[in-house]
Amino acid sequence: MAAINTDLSKIGYTYEDIQRMAQVILSNTNLRPSIGIICGTGLGGIADVVENPVTVSYDTVPGFPVSTVKGHSGKFVFGTLSGKPVLLMMGRFHYYEGYPMWKVAMPVRVMKAMGIETLLLTNAAGGLNQSYKTGDIMLLKDHIDLPGLTGECVLIGKNDERQVFGPRFLATNGTYDSDFRGKFLRVATELGHGDLMKEGIYIMIGGPTFSSTAEARVLRMFGADAVGMSTVPESVVGRHSGMRILGVSLITDMVELEDGSQFQVTHEDVLRTANERAQLMQKMFLKFVTLID
Numbered sequence: 001m002a003a004i005n006t007d008l009s010k011i012g013y014t015y016e017d018i019q020r021m022a023q024v025i026l027s028n029t030n031l032r033p034s035i036g037i038i039c040g041t042g043l044g045g046i047a048d049v050v051e052n053p054v055t056v057s058y059d060t061v062p063g064f065p066v067s068t069v070k071g072h073s074g075k076f077v078f079g080t081l082s083g084k085p086v087l088l089m090m091g092r093f094h095y096y097e098g099y100p101m102w103k104v105a106m107p108v109r110v111m112k113a114m115g116i117e118t119l120l121l122t123n124a125a126g127g128l129n130q131s132y133k134t135g136d137i138m139l140l141k142d143h144i145d146l147p148g149l150t151g152e153c154v155l156i157g158k159n160d161e162r163q164v165f166g167p168r169f170l171a172t173n174g175t176y177d178s179d180f181r182g183k184f185l186r187v188a189t190e191l192g193h194g195d196l197m198k199e200g201i202y203i204m205i206g207g208p209t210f211s212s213t214a215e216a217r218v219l220r221m222f223g224a225d226a227v228g229m230s231t232v233p234e235s236v237v238g239r240h241s242g243m244r245i246l247g248v249s250l251i252t253d254m255v256e257l258e259d260g261s262q263f264q265v266t267h268e269d270v271l272r273t274a275n276e277r278a279q280l281m282q283k284m285f286l287k288f289v290t291l292i293d
């Protein structure tokens, strides 16, 4: 077997690298899930309700990046949710960690190579739409790829049209599955939490700075309902490789649009809200996965 190139930052990944990483990960389990979940900051609690979990730490996979952000533990969890095989990524990679954009979303390629066809993405986000409240849950109906629009699209670079890669030019309208959104809303309503649910537009910023007030007003003027620092590269790569996608933002804090606010959001605020909503998110995902064909 050819040695894997561990310095992917220099050369990008190849089809063979992706396949090798997938094989290394799959060698830990006989489970072959078609549902993958990427857990956002502080949202890894879903793993607590996975039955018969098998954990694979990222650092056992040659060439795989390491998680550096609090609230992202850096491991895969295989198991079942409500009896359905799933694969969780507890820890995603962010552009602000210093990873090039292609590396941020590379795990989605690996997931596809492992057989994942349905991608459920969660994140912690700041509310820009002033009718939202901290603790609300927004389903992504669309996104704004601010880094992508300014020259840092995740698909920049070599394109290989074999199996886990897709076309050179990709349409990204309709990325978020409307049937999934309808089902998730139904689940939330049945659990008695329909009042928390929103459908809106997520805008990705590079981070790690939270937006200034003037920037936040621009993001809102662009039409975004929530702002965060992830998810879009993963959605685009998921779309590129033909996956069905659900995006769920937990509104961890409200972004002030008026000058003079004394509130300055911190990562601890984000983690606190995520922790407060952990059990509800678990319940929602337990029920939602039963509705996936």
Ligand SMILES: O=P(O)(O)O[C@@H]1C[C@H](O)[C@@H](CO)O1
Binding pocket: 039, 040, 041, 069, 092, 094, 122, 123, 124, 125, 207, 228, 229, 230, 231, 266, 267, 270, 271
């Ligand atoms: O991984 P996500 O997008 O959930 O993480 C959010 C955005 C930043 O990484 C961090 C800010 O507290 O939380």
Ligand SMILES: Nc1nc2[nH]cnc2c(=O)[nH]1
Binding pocket: 124, 125, 126, 127, 205, 210, 211, 227, 228, 229, 252, 253, 254, 255, 265, 270
């Ligand atoms: N205000 C704000 N809150 C967040 N929570 C998670 N990401 C963000 C962000 O980018 N801005």
